[in-house]
Amino acid sequence: MQLTKQKVGVLGATGTVGQRFILLLAQHPNFKIHKLGASSASVGKVYKDAVKGRWKQVVGIPENIASVPVLECTVENFKDCDIVFSGLDSGPASTIEPAFRKAELRVFSNAKNFRLDEQCPLVVPLANDSHFGILPHQQKAQGLQKGFIVTNANCSTTGIIPPLKALQDAFGSLDKVVVTTLQAVSGAGYPGVSSFDIHDNVVPYISGEEEKIEAETMKMLGSLSSDGTQFQKEPVTVSAQCNRVPVLDGHTECVSLSFKQRPPPSIDQVKEVLRNYTCEAQKLKAHSAPAQAIVVHEEEDRPQPRLDRDHQNGACVHVGRVRKCPVFDVKFVVLSNNVMIGAATSSVMNAEIALAQGYLN
Numbered sequence: 001m002q003l004t005k006q007k008v009g010v011l012g013a014t015g016t017v018g019q020r021f022i023l024l025l026a027q028h029p030n031f032k033i034h035k036l037g038a039s040s041a042s043v044g045k046v047y048k049d050a051v052k053g054r055w056k057q058v059v060g061i062p063e064n065i066a067s068v069p070v071l072e073c074t075v076e077n078f079k080d081c082d083i084v085f086s087g088l089d090s091g092p093a094s095t096i097e098p099a100f101r102k103a104e105l106r107v108f109s110n111a112k113n114f115r116l117d118e119q120c121p122l123v124v125p126l127a128n129d130s131h132f133g134i135l136p137h138q139q140k141a142q143g144l145q146k147g148f149i150v151t152n153a154n155c156s157t158t159g160i161i162p163p164l165k166a167l168q169d170a171f172g173s174l175d176k177v178v179v180t181t182l183q184a185v186s187g188a189g190y191p192g193v194s195s196f197d198i199h200d201n202v203v204p205y206i207s208g209e210e211e212k213i214e215a216e217t218m219k220m221l222g223s224l225s226s227d228g229t230q231f232q233k234e235p236v237t238v239s240a241q242c243n244r245v246p247v248l249d250g251h252t253e254c255v256s257l258s259f260k261q262r263p264p265p266s267i268d269q270v271k272e273v274l275r276n277y278t279c280e281a282q283k284l285k286a287h288s289a290p291a292q293a294i295v296v297h298e299e300e301d302r303p304q305p306r307l308d309r310d311h312q313n314g315a316c317v318h319v320g321r322v323r324k325c326p327v328f329d330v331k332f333v334v335l336s337n338n339v340m341i342g343a344a345t346s347s348v349m350n351a352e353i354a355l356a357q358g359y360l361n
C-alpha cells in the first residue's frame with residue numbers, strides 16, 4: 001500500500017545545507033517538497049533562478065524542484081506543511097523557528113539556537129534518538145498539540161557522537177575527551193571563508209565552535225529523565241580545538257579519550273565495539289540510515305575526506321587509526337561529511353525516525 005507522503009517545507013532552501021535538503025528530499029519515499037523559503041534576495045524567483053551561479057552540487061537541480069517558487073519564510077506561507085526543515089542562518093532562525101512551532105508546525109532545525117534549550121531534543125540520529133522522548137513535554141510546556149522544534153547538532157559534534165556513544169554504552173562513562181578538528185570550508189556556508197584566507201593555509205579559529213562541541217557533547221551523551229521532562233547532562237570533560245583547512249567537504253577530527261573504567265578496555269575491544277555498533281535508525285529501516293553507522297578503517301592512512309566522505313551517501317561516520325594513547329587511554333581519527341550527516345541528512349533522518357516512532361501523528 002502506498003502511504004500518503006508528508007508535505008514538507010524547506011527554509012533556507014538556497015543555501016549550502018538547503019541544497020543538500022533539496023537533493024535528499026526531491027525523491028523521498030516519505031516526504032514530498034511542498035514549499036521552499038529563503039531570504040528576500042531569493043523571494044519571488046523560481047528555485048533554479050534563485051540559485052543561479054550558486055548551485056554547488058555535482059548533480060543538477062532536480063527537475064521537479066527547478067520551477068518551485070521561493071517564498072518568504074512566514075507562517076502564512078508554510079502553514080499547510082506537515083513538517084518544516086530549516087537550513088536557516090541562526091539570525092533569522094531565532095524568530096522564524098519558534099513562530100512556526102507556535103503555529104503548530106513540526107520544525108527540524110540545523111541552526112544552533114535551540115540545541116541547548118531544556119525542552120528541545122538535540123539528536124544525532126545515529127546515536128541518541130531516545131531524546132525525542134522530551135517532545136510531549138515540550139508540546140505541553142508550549143501549550144501545543146502538534147508543533148515542536150527538534151534540532152540536530154553542530155557538524156563537528158555530530159562526527160564524534162556515534163563513536164563516543166558506542167564506547168560509553170559498552171564500557172561505561174567516559175572521563176575525558178580531547179578533540180582537535182580539521183574542518184572543511186563548506187562548514188562556513190557559501191561563499192564562506194575567502195579563498196585568499198584559506199588557500200595554502202590553516203586558520204586556527206572558528207567562532208563559537210569549541211564551546212558548542214563541549215556543551216552539545218555533554219547534552220547528547222546524557223540521558224532523559226524517566227518522566228521525559230528533563231535532560232541530565234553527562235559529566236564528561238570535553239576539550240576541543242578547532243581549525244579550518246582547505247578541504248571542500250568533510251570534517252576530520254583527532255580524538256583522544258579516557259574511560260572511567262579501570263583498567264580501560266583493550267584496543268581490540270574498542271575496535272570491535274565500534275565495528276559492531278548499530279543504531280535505532282537502522283533497526284527502524286529509516287530511508288536515509290546507512291547500512292554501517294560507524295565504518296572502521298584498518299589502513300593506516302584512512303579515513304580521508306576526498307576518498308571517504310561520500311560513502312553511503314555521506315550518512316555514516318568513519319573511524320580510523322584506533323590506537324593506544326600514552327596520555328589518555330585510546331586515540332583515533334574521525335571523518336564525517338559535514339553537509340550530509342553533519343547537517344541535512346541528520347535532519348531528514350531525524351524526521352524519518354520521528355515518523356516511525358509516531359511523533360508525527
Ligand SMILES: NC(=O)C1=CN([C@@H]2O[C@H](COP(=O)(O)OP(=O)(O)OC[C@H]3O[C@@H](n4cnc5c(N)ncnc54)[C@H](OP(=O)(O)O)[C@@H]3O)[C@@H](O)[C@H]2O)C=CC1
Nearest residue numbers: 012014015016017038039042087092110111155187189190
Ligand atoms: N554548512 C554546514 O556544514 C552546517 C551548517 N549548519 C547550520 O545550518 C544553517 C545553514 O547553514 P548554511 O547552509 O551553511 O548557510 P548558507 O549561508 O549557505 O545559507 C543560508 C540560507 O538561509 C537563508 N537566509 C538568510 N537570511 C535569511 C532571512 N532573513 N530570512 C530567510 N532566509 C534567510 C539564505 O537565503 P538566500 O540564499 O536567499 O540568502 C540561505 O538559503 C546555519 O544555521 C548553520 O549554522 C549546521 C551544521 C553544518
Ligand SMILES: N[C@@H](CC(=O)OP(=O)(O)O)C(=O)O
Nearest residue numbers: 110111112154155183187188
Ligand atoms: N561552524 C560549523 C558549521 C556550522 O554552521 O555550525 P553551527 O550550526 O553549529 O553554527 C563549521 O564551520 O564547520
